[in-house]
Amino acid sequence: MRYHSRHKAEVRQxxxxxxxxxxxxxxxxxxxIANLMSDLGLTHGGFYSHFRDKEALVxxxxxxxxxELQQRLAEVLAAVPPDERLATLVEHYLSPAHRDRPDDGCVAAALGGEMARRDQPSRQAFTAGVEAQLALLAHCQPQRGGCGGMTASVALALMVGALLLSRAVSDPELSLRFLEEAKRALMPPAD
Amino acid sequence: MRYHSRHKAEVRQxxxxxxxxxxxxxxxxxxxIANLMSDLGLTHGGFYSHFRDKEALVxxxxxxxxxELQQRLAEVLAAVPPDERLATLVEHYLSPAHRDRPDDGCVAAALGGEMARRDQPSRQAFTAGVEAQLALLAHCQPQRGGCGGMTASVALALMVGALLLSRAVSDPELSLRFLEEAKRALMPPAD
DNA sequence: CGCTTTGCATGATGATCATCATCGTAAAAA
DNA sequence: TTTTTACGATGATGATCATCATGCAAAGCG
Incomplete structure (x- = not known):
């Protein structure tokens, strides 16, 4: 190999x-592809030695x-007492900061809509990610039942939907309303 | 004008x-654009006499x-006693039939993700649609508070999120789970 | 130090994209 | 019947797309 043996794997990463x-x-x-490769100072040529096609990259x-998200969240949540984990996660997920940085945020909310139209490999990867999110969510439910009586899948659907709509809508007030009201619905209702 | 005076408006429609x-x-x-126009037996040339650009079409x-959805729903709901309206709407929205026909279904669920990245005109049209959906939802809440204690924006976010995820996920069982559990969360909890 | 290996660059392919300028033609108006 | 008018067809523009065939040059191995 002409570069050190890790080099190809690093570029791929x-x-x-x-x-x-x-x-x-x-x-x-x-x-x-060409535009993406040029971001890394490379040209489009080498791409296909790393991936069979664009679908594989997706x-x-x-x-x-x-x-990445799973790992980051796990770290944050580990540093918080178990009964505050749900609140921490919800607060973070439904924050304006998360809304305004889709590139660094939840994959499901950013790409869910387009994922429905993609080929099997991508959708399988997506499905695995969603399942991991569900597991994490189920894991940090404060007590039986879950987030205000919701199951993990309901909680995830609500969070994804609220974030998605808060991003899509052009009225800042309505955008905030989606975030705030979803937050309230997910937090334990009593003080 | 060479066709009858309605003709241009009809083609536009x-x-x-x-x-x-x-x-x-x-x-x-x-x-x-070209592909779309050819669906109607037209060529791409005439498009720009109907719309300033693609954004205007979006x-x-x-x-x-x-x-279209608003009108169709209003008809269906008018034929149903007020206390069954929410259940009817939810049942229809979270049905596998709706999941499998995005082309004929909710705009928010199908295009919400991409809408966040579009220009102002499209996002304003989208926002108006979302507001209409919220109004319709608020209008068919069975009693005070709303769908199992949810506000309209929470109910909409949950429905959109559940439908979106049920479409994106490749596992049919998980897909159904999103629909069914969201349905349960939205219906009045007591029998 | 030369040989082999291979990651990446170069460039071509054929397709499609949005947009616009031009023009024929068919229908309405006269 | 003749004139007018504008819809929509034709074709060009320049850009970008995914993909692949070829070739260079550099790094590890001997």
Whole structure:
């Protein structure tokens, strides 16, 4: 090998990382291979020695995005007493900061809509990520039943939907309303 | 004018109608002008005499999609006693049939993710549609408070999120779980 | 120090994209 | 019947797309 043996793997990782950001912020169709590679100081030629096609990159980027979030969240939640974990997670997920940084945020909310139209490999990677999110959510329910009596899948659907709508809507007030009211619905109702 | 005076308006309406279907089922970026026009037996040339640019079509298609749904729902709900309206709406929205026909379904669920990245005109049309949905939802809450104690914006976010995830996920069982559990959460809890 | 290996660059392919300028033609108006 | 008018067809523009075939140059191995 002409570079040290890790080099190819490192470049591959960089491609995936950059793709996972740009896909989330611009959409998967809007990011071209050549443009993406040039972000890393490379040209489009080498791409196909790393991935069979764009679909393979989408799947890898999807996995990477979920893994990264999962890991980051696990760290944050571990530092918080168990009965505050749900509140911490919800507060973070439904914050304006998360709304305004889709590139660094939840893959499900950023790419869920387009995922429904993709091929099997990508959708499988996406599904695995969603399942991991569900497990994490179920794991930090304060007591039996879950978030204000919701199951994990209901809580996830609500969070994803609220974040998605808060991003799509052009009225800042309505945008905030989606975040705030979802937050309230997810937090334990009593003081 | 060479055709009868309604002709141009009719063609315009057909373009919008077709666009609103194809945008929902294929995504707004994936549908090209030339391809869309050829669906109507026309060529790409005349498009720009109907719309300033593609963005204008997106906004119009968005309005059309919401209007159509709003009208169809209003008809269905009017034929149902007030205390069954919420259940009817939820049952319909979270049905596998709706999941499997995005082209004929909710604009918010199909295009919400991509809407966040579009220009102002489209997002304003989208926002107006969302507001109409919220009003309709608030209007068919069975009693004070709303769907199992949810506000309209929470109910909408949950429905949109559940439908979106049920479409994106590749596991049929998980897909159904999103629909069923969201349904349960939205229906009045007591028998 | 030369050989082999291979990651990446170069460039081509053919397709599609949004947009616009031009023009024929068919229908309405006269 | 003749004139007018504008819808929509044709074709060009320049950009970008995913994908692949070829070739260079550098790094590890001998």
């Amino acid at each position: 960089q491609i995936i990382r950059m793709a996972s950001y740009r896909f989330r912020s611009e959409g998967m169709d809007a990011v071209g 799947a890898a980027a999807c996995r990477h995005g979920f893994d | 057909q373009i919008i109608r077709m666009a609103s279907y194809r945008f929902r089922s294929e995504g707004m970026d994936a549908v090209g 906004a119009a298609a968005c309005r059309h999609g919401f209007d």
